[in-house]
Amino acid sequence: MGKRYFCDYCDRSFQDNLHNRKKHLNGVQHLRAKRAWYDLFRDAAAILQEEQSKKPCRKFLQTGQCDFGSNCRFSHMTEQDLEKLSAQVQVRKTALVQVLELLMKSQGSSRKPRAPVPTVLEHLQ
Ligand SMILES: [Zn+2]
């Protein structure tokens, strides 16, 4: 029985050889799984950071309407919205850290982490 390659992003394994590995790592399914893994954290954090850097849109907050819509350079988020988003980021961060801890624990076993752990951790700072 040959070696098996385990892909943490896709949560599946296959016979480890150059051909299989290349095929898998360039596969649509794998790329999608990898992106989803990062999106778990990135989306909410990016939105929060962007909104926090903007000044509140007075017109929107007073009237509930703004002609610029999502193109407005001011934030349409109320303090409550931001709080909610911030809580969401926190939850995702916790979930991601748990995943990372699991990956690190699995180091040394046959299930080697494929995720670039230090890179992901940098994002969390
Ligand atoms: Zn994969």
Ligand SMILES: [Zn+2]
């Ligand atoms: Zn506006």
